[in-house]
Amino acid sequence: MPLKKLDAYKTFLILQGASALFFAMMTTTNLVYQVQEAHLNPLQLVLVGTILEISVFLFEIPTGVVADVYSRRWSVIIGQFLLGAGFILNGAIPRFDVILLAQVIWGVGYTFTSGATQAWIADEVGEGNAGHAFLRGAQVSQLGALIGIAIATALANVQVNLPIIIGGSLQMLLGIFLMLAMPETGFTPTRSKDRSSWQKMAQTFQDGIQTVRVRPALITILAVNAIYGMFSEGMDRLWTPHFLNDFTLPKLGSLEPVTWFGIISGTAMLLSIAGTEIVHRRIDTNSHVAVARVLSLINVLVSAGVVVFGAITNFALALVILLLVRPLRRVYDPLYTAWVNQHVNSNVRATVLSMSSQSGALGEIIGGPIFGIIATVTSVGTSLVVAGAMLLPALLLYAREIRRSEKR
Secondary structure (H helix, E strand, C coil), X not given: CXXXXXXXXXXXXXXXXXXHXXXXXXXXXXXXXXXXXXXXXXXXXXXXXXXXXXXXXHHHHHXXXXXXXXCHHHHHHHHHHHHHHHHHHHHHCCCHHHHHHHHHHHHHHHHHHXXXXXXXXXXXXXXXXXXXXXXXXXXXXXXXXXXXXXXXXXXXXXXXXXXXXXXXXXHHHHHHHHHHHCCCCCCCCCCHHHHCCHXXXXXXXXXXXXXXXXXXXXXXXXXXXXXXXXXXXXXXXHHHHXXXXXXXXXXXXXXXXXXXXXXXXXXXXHHXXXXXXXXXXXXXXXXXXXXXXXXXXXXXXXHHHHHHXXXXXXXXXXHHHHHHHHHHHHHHHHHHXXXXXXXXXXXXXXXXXXXXXXHHHHHHHHHHHHHHHHHHHCCHHHHHHHHHHCCHHHHHHHHHHHHHXXXX
């Protein structure tokens, strides 16, 4: 039985904070672990991401439909257990094939939470309060991640895979907590006699497709996310080897070089918290045009920053750029979710949000091997320059959508 003393909003904030803390523990040193302990080359690093995104692409819609037909709450809970299991396996055995299998497990786990979490809280607090919840949840996530980064950095100085395994274990404990504490009062699952299981799931999926087809803004939004996905796969997978191999990292006394990644992540997280608070106070998250303009500006700054980051070898300048780009990307995520949420109805919300994630995954699947090959044939820096330039076409889509909205 859910704990009645915890309402949905409080549970959502706990979920966001705890999952971000554990995820930061698992990911802060994950790429360092894959480079230094598993000895993956740039192409293998990108292929690990590609396998992850293929898993997301294949399972995003089915799990989103499950959340819309059966239970958003149970979809989120299942996701926690799979996420934890995937990372425990990833950190326990530093082999390329095992790491690939781990990506499949935690990728499927992610799809159970993606869309379902946002749809659950939107139904529980109401659409009018959803934008506020997303941004406040992002702030709590940033604080949790900041704590997770500090813990991961300390543990990684003992053993680089230790925070990955411990974080995965805590993620599974979070699933147990949600089984006890997470309410679901705003969602009514399909009655057993009306389900006919696969038929109902297929109908929900068709309704989601129809929602996208009749709303041009959603088509633009999904296209933007596909482009952003292509960019992010190159940046997310290759900035770590670029930083490790192409820069001379200043010594930090007796601390291991992995400490620099904790410093970067922690400082960027503090800046993210401040940036999200500014957006929370000044941006009307229910305004399609206002959100689109801010997202467009973020894309310009991120694109320029990544191009410069890939082209230079100066440590100080690279550090400044990373501390610009990483917070901007954190601010981008809740704004993009609010942008999607403006255009969907409750009955297909999880499905459409999952379609959004799937469009991003498709972009990453396409972009990953391209950036991996470029990095292998030329250099990691060149691949990052191409990744940054990949964002530019999205600006045309933003501009078109803003003009269309202003004419209404």
